[in-house]
Amino acid sequence: NIIRNHIPLKIYEVPTGTKVFDWEVPKEWNIRDAFIADESGNKIVDFKKNNLHVVGYSVPRDEWLPLSKLQEHLHSLPEQPDAIPYVNSYYQENWGFCIEHSKRARLKDGNYHIFIDSELKNGHLTYGEYIIPGQTNKEVFLSTYICHPSMVNDNLSGPAITTFLARWIVSKSRKYTYRIIFIPETIGSMIYLSKNLDIMRKNMLAGFNITCVGDDGPYSFLPTRNGNTLADKIALNVLKFKHPEFIKYSYLDRGSDERQYCSPGIDLPVVSVMRSKYAAYPEYHTSLDNLSIISPESLDGSYDVLKDCLELIENNYQYHAVYLGEPQLGKRGLYPHLSTSSSWVSVMDTLNFLAYADGVNDLADISNIINVPVWKLYPLAAKLQTAGLIR
Numbered sequence: 001n002i003i004r005n006h007i008p009l010k011i012y013e014v015p016t017g018t019k020v021f022d023w024e025v026p027k028e029w030n031i032r033d034a035f036i037a038d039e040s041g042n043k044i045v046d047f048k049k050n051n052l053h054v055v056g057y058s059v060p061r062d063e064w065l066p067l068s069k070l071q072e073h074l075h076s077l078p079e080q081p082d083a084i085p086y087v088n089s090y091y092q093e094n095w096g097f098c099i100e101h102s103k104r105a106r107l108k109d110g111n112y113h114i115f116i117d118s119e120l121k122n123g124h125l126t127y128g129e130y131i132i133p134g135q136t137n138k139e140v141f142l143s144t145y146i147c148h149p150s151m152v153n154d155n156l157s158g159p160a161i162t163t164f165l166a167r168w169i170v171s172k173s174r175k176y177t178y179r180i181i182f183i184p185e186t187i188g189s190m191i192y193l194s195k196n197l198d199i200m201r202k203n204m205l206a207g208f209n210i211t212c213v214g215d216d217g218p219y220s221f222l223p224t225r226n227g228n229t230l231a232d233k234i235a236l237n238v239l240k241f242k243h244p245e246f247i248k249y250s251y252l253d254r255g256s257d258e259r260q261y262c263s264p265g266i267d268l269p270v271v272s273v274m275r276s277k278y279a280a281y282p283e284y285h286t287s288l289d290n291l292s293i294i295s296p297e298s299l300d301g302s303y304d305v306l307k308d309c310l311e312l313i314e315n316n317y318q319y320h321a322v323y324l325g326e327p328q329l330g331k332r333g334l335y336p337h338l339s340t341s342s343s344w345v346s347v348m349d350t351l352n353f354l355a356y357a358d359g360v361n362d363l364a365d366i367s368n369i370i371n372v373p374v375w376k377l378y379p380l381a382a383k384l385q386t387a388g389l390i391r
Helices: 067-073 152-170 187-203 230-242 296-315 348-355 363-370 374-386
Strands: 010-015 028-037 043-046 061-066 111-121 124-132 139-145 177-183 204-209 220-222 270-274 318-320 358-362
Touching: 061 067, 067 111, 124 152, 124 187, 139 152, 139 187, 152 177, 152 296, 177 187, 187 204, 204 230, 204 296, 220 230, 230 270, 230 296, 230 363, 230 374, 270 296, 296 363, 296 374, 318 363, 318 374, 348 363, 348 374, 358 363, 363 374
Parallel strands: 139 177, 139 204, 204 270
Antiparallel strands: 010 124, 028 043, 028 111, 061 111, 124 177, 220 270, 318 358
8 A cells, every 4th residue: 555655556355265376375364462471571572562573474372381392482593693583484373483592592491471462364365566558568577575574675675666667667658568566475476477377478578576676785686497588688788787796696596486487387587686685695584684784875776777677678679780781971970081090999889780780689689799788879779770771
């Protein structure tokens, strides 16, 4: 509903028990309160202070346990003693608490009051969709997830960037249709595929799974399963020229919804462009993944990279030189009047563009071959088209 204040999402509800490929929509979990208190009533952990203190999907409890039994249901990180881990158990009924290891180490023998006011019931899985029509039915796909409570880089940054990309897309004249979804990770992507796979297979040109785009780590790229789609080419081109220090991962390093979009038999062209990749930064899946590790500058940089990818898709034409041999550029004002040792250098980008405008190479190909960023080729292509040298 917050996202709907910015873009007109259509919201869908999928009932518990719905079969989705090899999976099933789980029960809905609702929680109101949870804590661990000592014998004096002091709360050791308190859900109302940090919701990560409770293992996701914990069943109701109200009992006293000795510390030895309680330890079996506590989760902490010895290597990060001041962090609360993020832990959940979706498909098997369980319960537990997450606690800073420094606090856990100070727990004294005795009995502890365990209280979890929660319920698991038949309900719904919720997801949002925004389809922005273009001049054609061919589609660009943006997917982000909304299922990691209190995680900022590994969750909130994705929906934030995606929301404002959607606002930018709708403000522009566009050739392609944009299919944008906000889903719970894994089960959400499978639900969406089960409902829309045929049209996505038919129309999708390229897609982006948007996650972990808020911190100041190096840019990261995770390819499709075969690494040879338009989405791979577009993202690699933009990153090569904008952030050449980016980290290129293998599909074997996958861990988000690309697992579903690129799986055999589905094989959609969906890549991930990130800052620090999920599971590759120390704050990942802990209470330390908070607002302090992201910045407006990092979010803006990620927004620009993804926007550049979408602009390239929109402008990624195949160009064909009109004349046999090199055209005479001078009579069209595209070549210096005096032939000097430096005049050749000044027109090399133009000549190189024409050399590879063979009707097979698209703009991204030409950019890669002649080693010139596409944003420098946009005006050059327009100039050559106006001069009647390419079509």
